[in-house]
Amino acid sequence: MIRRILNAYSIEWTKQSRQMFTFVGPAFVVLLVLLTPLQYPLHHDAANDYGFIAYALPMSLNFFGFLMLLVYSASLVATELSTGTIRTLLVRPLRRSEFLAAKMLIGMTYALMLSFAASATVWALAFFLGDLNGIEYGGELIYSNEEMLQTFLIAMLLNLLTQFAGVAWGLLFSTLTRSAATAIGLAVGSWLLLDFLKHPLNIAPFLFSSYLEQTWTVFADRCAAFETSFFPDAYYGIAASTGAAVVCFSLALFVLARRNLGS
Numbered sequence: 690m691i692r693r694i695l696n697a698y699s700i701e702w703t704k705q706s707r708q709m710f711t712f713v714g715p716a717f718v719v720l721l722v723l724l725t726p727l728q729y730p731l732h733h734d735a736a737n738d739y740g741f742i743a744y745a746l747p748m749s750l751n752f753f754g755f756l757m758l759l760v761y762s763a764s765l766v767a768t769e770l771s772t773g774t775i776r777t778l779l780v781r782p783l784r785r786s787e788f789l790a791a792k793m794l795i796g797m798t799y800a801l802m803l804s805f806a807a808s809a810t811v812w813a814l815a816f817f818l819g820d821l822n823g824i825e826y827g828g829e830l831i832y833s834n835e836e837m838l839q840t841f842l843i844a845m846l847l848n849l850l851t852q853f854a855g856v857a858w859g860l861l862f863s864t865l866t867r868s869a870a871t872a873i874g875l876a877v878g879s880w881l882l883l884d885f886l887k888h889p890l891n892i893a894p895f896l897f898s899s900y901l902e903q904t905w906t907v908f909a910d911r912c913a914a915f916e917t918s919f920f921p922d923a924y925y926g927i928a929a930s931t932g933a934a935v936v937c938f939s940l941a942l943f944v945l946a947r948r949n950l951g952s
Contacts, residue, residue, distance in 0.1 A: 697791035714757035721749040731819035738819030743909040762859025763876040767869040796856030826914040830839035847904040854930040857937035897933040898924035
């Protein structure tokens with residue numbers, strides 16, 4: 690089973706890597722980061738510029754990057770359904786669950802691409818145009834460069850988990866309709882609607898996308914020399930993201946397993 694999923698993933702990634710649309714999202718977030726110094730200037734002035742990283746990365750990933758992730762994920766299955774190519778794919782010894790798992794892995798790879806592109810760009814800008822000297826307060830070193838890098842990596846891992854939940858969210862809507870445009874509209878529209886209503890309805894702690902910003906709070910606080918911890922909020926984010934990913938993927942599999950692929 691795992692071998693079939695990996696084979697399907699390899700074939701799917703070869704196909705996706707030949708499509709320009711796959712690289713539009715990473716290119717877009719890189720462009721956003723490159724334009725950020727216009728709003729948040731960088732200078733070689735001996736002051737640390739970790740604040741630039743804390744500003745630029747969430748700005749590029751948490752809304753625009755996540756939006757591109759939903760668009761991409763919502764098109765993964767719906768495109769196959771609309772063109773009928775899914776019937777050809779499933780003629781091979783490949784179960785529908787394995788097909789969907791391979792699509793999930795493709796979406797997760799896309800999330801990694803977005804995060805890596807944005808992270809590499811923001812760190813390169815901060816290193817070459819600014820200064821990364823650790824976090825000091827009153828002449829005392831509060832957080833070293835190694836500690837800030839460690840904090841960044843933890844925040845990135847937590848953020849990726851939330852993005853993976855977004856992939857499952859997009860896949861769910863991708864299986865509900867044969868139209869990629871409709872799937873994208875439903876995935877993005879429902880996310881925006883829930884994000885707007887989460888505080889009035891008091892559902893923010895249970896909504897996985899609420900933790901897109903929360904994962905970067907500790908890094909931003911440490912940039913300002915505050916003593917903060919990822920926990921216990923990280924536990925809630927992990928639970929909400931993992932739960933959403935499992936539920937959405939299971940529902941997507943339920944729908945796909947019962948879909949008539951002949952019409």
